[in-house]
Amino acid sequence: MLRLHDTALGKIVALEPRRPGQVSMYVCGPTVYDEPHLGHGRFALVWDVMRRYLEWSGLAVRFVSNVTDIDDKIIERAQREGRSAEDVANQYEKAWYEALDALGVRRPDDDPHATAYVTQMVDLVGELMQRGTAYETTDGVYFAVSEVDDYGLLARQSLESLQSGARVEVTEEKRSALDFVLWKKAKHDDEPQWPSPWGAGRPGWHTECVVMALDLLGEDFDLHGAGIDLAFPHHENERAQAVALGRPFARRWAHSGFVLGPGGVKMSKSLGNYTSLTDLLARTDPSAYRLLVLQSHYRAPLEVGPVAMERAERSLEGLDELARRTAGMEASPGAAALEEFQSHMDEDLGTAPATALMFDLRARANAALDGGDLRTGGSLAAAALEISRAFGLELGAGNDRMDDQTARLVAERDSARASGDYARSDTIRDELAANGWIVKDTPDGTRVHHRRPGSLG
Numbered sequence: 001m002l003r004l005h006d007t008a009l010g011k012i013v014a015l016e017p018r019r020p021g022q023v024s025m026y027v028c029g030p031t032v033y034d035e036p037h038l039g040h041g042r043f044a045l046v047w048d049v050m051r052r053y054l055e056w057s058g059l060a061v062r063f064v065s066n067v068t069d070i071d072d073k074i075i076e077r078a079q080r081e082g083r084s085a086e087d088v089a090n091q092y093e094k095a096w097y098e099a100l101d102a103l104g105v106r107r108p109d110d111d112p113h114a115t116a117y118v119t120q121m122v123d124l125v126g127e128l129m130q131r132g133t134a135y136e137t138t139d140g141v142y143f144a145v146s147e148v149d150d151y152g153l154l155a156r157q158s159l160e161s162l163q164s165g166a167r168v169e170v171t172e173e174k175r176s177a178l179d180f181v182l183w184k185k186a187k188h189d190d191e192p193q194w195p196s197p198w199g200a201g202r203p204g205w206h207t208e209c210v211v212m213a214l215d216l217l218g219e220d221f222d223l224h225g226a227g228i229d230l231a232f233p234h235h236e237n238e239r240a241q242a243v244a245l246g247r248p249f250a251r252r253w254a255h256s257g258f259v260l261g262p263g264g265v266k267m268s269k270s271l272g273n274y275t276s277l278t279d280l281l282a283r284t285d286p287s288a289y290r291l292l293v294l295q296s297h298y299r300a301p302l303e304v305g306p307v308a309m310e311r312a313e314r315s316l317e318g319l320d321e322l323a324r325r326t327a328g329m330e331a332s333p334g335a336a337a338l339e340e341f342q343s344h345m346d347e348d349l350g351t352a353p354a355t356a357l358m359f360d361l362r363a364r365a366n367a368a369l370d371g372g373d374l375r376t377g378g379s380l381a382a383a384a385l386e387i388s389r390a391f392g393l394e395l396g397a398g399n400d401r402m403d404d405q406t407a408r409l410v411a412e413r414d415s416a417r418a419s420g421d422y423a424r425s426d427t428i429r430d431e432l433a434a435n436g437w438i439v440k441d442t443p444d445g446t447r448v449h450h451r452r453p454g455s456l457g
């Protein structure tokens, strides 16, 4: 069974689902006001790998991830660009799913939208008011964090130390700087708004996920995840509302790490690095980003830049090649290799050692095949490819069917080489490369396969 680092406990513990054989997961999704960035891509990939691995282990997974389609940032953009908030949200939700589809991130089982849950959110705020855990001010309704005994659990800090570090907001009627907004009263008639007992307005972000997670997954659901930037205050505040209502919330909390530019510096355009996830996907192979994410621990910071991406693309080509080399071979993966894979993954989703194992299996498979040991080679290759499948890596096997012109060039190149005309052979290689083919010299002559879609030219 998977053991996972629980942010609330600060240590690695067994997942222990509430119902044996089933895992319910909630991952905070995007606020759709802009193009997705590299960090979004990383956390989406991490939770996709987690979901796929749990399923690979034989568990039934219910995966819920929301779309925040009403928010200050959406409204600001809509006003700036003279269009409706709905229009902005639709555009960037589409961009979000296009990027995630390209990355091979499976769609959630449910993707609840905030605007479809406003009535339930108003009910929840009303209940908190009744219990005296929330209070009204001139601009909205706030949650009083001092009402929750263990507030600070996810921040791994006491309420006192959080209070002393918080900014003092003198202009507000808030009782504590840490108190957070549950309901925002509308300031203008032309901003999106819904009716409530406290006047027309819109719900606060932290209320959204509590309502949706409890509605779709029920109390005491198994796992709540997101990027580490959401642990505090977002998850702390989600949890505080559930605690105040006496409703068991997430059993486990897990968070993935930041994305940094090359050399560990903050991402920056001036370094020639990717400006958005969309930009990265236009310039590189989407599967290479998945591999790069797999090669580091999900909680560690991840450095992303063109050099790292190119290295990942080359590593993938080695796997592609193995898939092509063993296509049609009937071999099953060795049990020992898959057990080793599972033992790495079960220890806090150890994708880095599991990926190293996959490449080691690949090298050993090739060595065995080179030596003519098809049985051993086939079994090692099957294990490497089974692991890549469990990771959700799309390999390019079968992607090398040549059109007539390419087949003619390949044949021409082989005869040029046979007659020692290397200049001609190189010219043809360049022509094939310009047409999007990767060209390899093998003992059997020229072999070509397609560059992966979108990969660097």
Ligand SMILES: [Zn+2]
Binding pocket: 027, 028, 029, 209, 234, 238
């Ligand atoms: Zn959330």
